[in-house]
Amino acid sequence: MSFLFAACRPHTPKPFQILLFSITWICSSTRTSVGSQPPGLTFYFGTKTRYEEVNPFLLENPLLVTGKQDLLPNMCTPIKIVSVIRHGTRYPTHKQIKKMKKMHDLIVRQEGIRSELVEELQRWDMWYEDWMDGQLVKKGEQDMSNLAYRLASLFPSLFTKDRLKQNNMTFTTSSKHRCVDSTKSFISGLVHDYFGFPQAPESELKDLPYMEPVINDHLMRFFDHCPKFLAEVEDNDTALHEVDKFKQSPEMRKVINKIATLLDVPELDLSADLIQMAFFICSFELAIKNITDSPWCNLFDQEDARVLEYLNDLKQYWKRGHGYDINSRSSCHLFQHIFQHLEAAVTESKSSQQVSMPVVMQFGHAETLLPLLALLGLFKDETPLTAENFISQSERKFRSGHIVPYASNLAFVLHRCDMAETPRERYQVQLLLNEQLLHFPHSHNSLCLFDEMKEQYGHLLDGCQIAKECAIVKANRSSEDEL
Ligand SMILES: *[C@@H]1O[C@H](CO)[C@@H](O)[C@H](O)[C@H]1NC(C)=O
Ligand SMILES: *[C@@H]1O[C@H](CO)[C@@H](O)[C@H](O)[C@H]1NC(C)=O
Ligand SMILES: *[C@@H]1O[C@H](CO)[C@@H](O)[C@H](O)[C@H]1NC(C)=O
Ligand SMILES: *[C@@H]1O[C@H](CO)[C@@H](O)[C@H](O)[C@H]1NC(C)=O
Secondary structure, three states, X not given: OHHHHHHHOOOOOOHXXXXXXXXXXXXXXXXXXXXXXXXXXXXXXHHHOOHHHOOHHHHOOOOOOOOHHHHOOOOEEEEEEEEEEEOOOEOOOHHHHHHHHHHHHHHHOOOOOOOHHHHHHHHOXXXXXHHHOOOEOHHHHHHHHHHHHHHHHHOOOOOOHHHHHOOOEEEEEOOXXXXXXXXXXXXXXXXXXXXXXXXXXXXXXXXXXXXXXXXXXXXXXXXXXXXHHXXXXXXXXXXXXXXXXXXXXXXXXXXXHHHHHHHOOOHHHOOHHHHHHHHHHHHHHHHHHOOOOOHHHHHOOHHHHHHHHHHHHXXXXXXXXXXXXXXXXXXXXXXXXXXXXXXXXXXXXXXXXXXXOOEEEEEEOHHHHHHHHHHOOOOOOOOOOOOOOOOXXXXXXOOHHHHOOOOOEEEEEEEEEOOOOOHHHOEEEEEEEOOEEOOOOOOOOOEEEHHHHHHHOHHHHOOOOHHXXXXXXXXXXXXXXXX
């Protein structure tokens, strides 16, 4: 009982951590605004937020592992980690680059007397090209190799050389270029940076099977394979009506009006989409090139940034989050897969076998993570996000930039606790989002007994059959439709 109590108390920072934090803070504050320019905007970039924004100490030391004491309960040993990881920093997509050009052209066309800012924007080099189309950038490779290093450092008993050599780690990925490349960079960080194996041509390493990421879109891009989601949300012109409405809201009109004045262009030439693109250029320049003084950022202040963040969050909410049930339900196959992995480890451990697959890393998208987090009941606000409640949602839980920045990662960590007084207490699970403990929504604790988790999410394990969930139910289908 005492053990259970200790294990399940809500997480509070230990004095040690507070001390560590203060030292870190003092050290970093002696330098001038380390990488945090443009001040005040970087937190509002939504899904285009840098990972360093959620763990700012990484700007100083990208390999720093924090909170180790915190993760491992006394007398417990981690026996398995199953992670879902978003790809690292990427280039804008083809579609985004097209909009960027349009926005830039609008400014370049300006003649006559122009403000300094407009001149700066006119001189700005539109260096994004079509071939870049959403691919992983150099910084994105580093995001992944550094993450691999930190995760391995956090769980050295799971990430061992032997396990790597014996093919006891799996690396599954979405088929998208940026995800496959992210997986390769992660593996490379593990193999070379963490384990210190020398760099060698791939041909010399071909006998090591762990080098190959396994593509599985059914798992990592479940949203493409769910007809009901496609019909009701993805391909449904009215599913995002709150987003469209917000584009016409007084808050958004104010931003459009302000930018039109700054740029001295007719308001009619600007749209919420174009303004959002200007804001994204500011974010891409920072994330991709570490440019902290891009003229694009000077168009916006914090108030504008909050409005544009909300526009981004609204879309994620209705398309990937709690907005529609099918968004999260479509990920239940992935959840079941994760759970089966944990259960297999419990079974092996109970029969005193070694856990055969202690490391399972799965690479996907923000669109993979958001539905899964929603399915688990996380980041759920009491009232839905709508076009009207921008102000009352200012303290909302659902902030995509804080949840799914580039390289965001959700880890299920299974522990065996040998000192447990009852068998039920022997296996416990922790959830880490972006390397920080998450609290389970049902208990507000950061630890959950494995059996308790099984009960808590039983409705997803037994009650969610993906084929059924994703079937489009038409009234009185004709037999031809069944084909
Ligand atoms: C990014 O820019 C900041 C501020 O200009 C600088 O302090 C930092 O070292 C740069 N980071 C990298 C990784 O180049
Ligand atoms: C499209 O979305 C709207 C709003 O949620 C909904 O009422 C409508 O039924 C959806 N259409 C389809 C084909 O599912
Ligand atoms: C993993 O490790 C176990 C021993 O713990 C071994 O029997 C197994 O063959 C290894 N490989 C795979 C792919 O499971
Ligand atoms: C579907 O068929 C059933 C029985 O055949 C009938 O009672 C029902 O009204 C039909 N529904 C529609 C929407 O046509």
